[in-house]
Amino acid sequence: MSTATGTLTGQxxxxxxxxxxxxxxxxxxxxxxxxxRVWSGGVQFGFDAPCEAVTVTGTVRTFRSSSFAERAFCQTCxxxxxxRDDNGPYEFVPGFFDGASELPLVRExxxxRAFACATLVGDHPRVSRAEYEATQPHVEDQT
Ligand SMILES: [Zn+2]
Ligand SMILES: [Zn+2]
Incomplete structure (x- = not known):
């Protein structure tokens, strides 16, 4: 995994x-x-940031979307x-940060389960539901 440092800011x-x-x-x-899919409208993109590197200002609402993770959103807009998985890093959406436009897609x-409208191009690994759920915490009965 390649780690970047500097300042990445979004609103x-x-x-x-x-x-x-x-x-x-x-x-x-x-x-x-x-x-x-429900949360993003199609496909969710994410990249990690360690908790100790992150500063959040403003009023944030969180929702426990599973027994092991929360999703956060602006209470106004x-x-x-x-x-974020419990005790895990933040998983941010690249679209929030102007400076994230060049981050490459490395995995699906x-x-x-991808919708036809969310077909992504490229040579990256494509992990199926069964492959993912064999090793990762997941929510049961998600179609
Ligand atoms: Zn997901
Ligand atoms: Zn807002």
């Missing part, structure tokens, strides 16, 4: 929430699970802010 649509991180993983994963998970 939600209404400007209430600002997130800054000084370290992040310079690679993006895409997830097509049902939770991510609803912008998706992060997905739940690739066999």
């Amino acid at each position: 939600c649509l209404c400007g209430t929430v600002t997130i800054t991180t000084t370290q992040w993983s310079a690679q993006v994963s895409a997830c097509h699970c049902r939770l991510c 609803g912008t998706s802010l992060w997905l 998970v739940y690739a066999d």
Whole structure:
């Protein structure tokens, strides 16, 4: 995994929430699970940042989307802010940060659940639902 340092800053649509991180993983994963499809509207992109590198200002609402993770959003405009497993790093969406436009897509998970409109090009690994759930915490009965 390649780690980047510097300053990556973004703001939600209404400007209430600002997130800054000084370290992040310079690679993006895409997830097509049902939770991510509903939350994002199609496919969820994410990259990690360690908790100690992250500063959040503004009023954030969180929702426990599973027994092991929360999703956060701006309480005013609803912008998706992060997905985070308990005790895990932040998983941010690249679209939130102007400086994240060049992060490469390196992996798709739940690739066999992708909607036709969310077909992604490229040579990266495509992990099926069964392959993913064999090794990772997951929500049961997600189609
Ligand atoms: Zn907002
Ligand atoms: Zn997902």
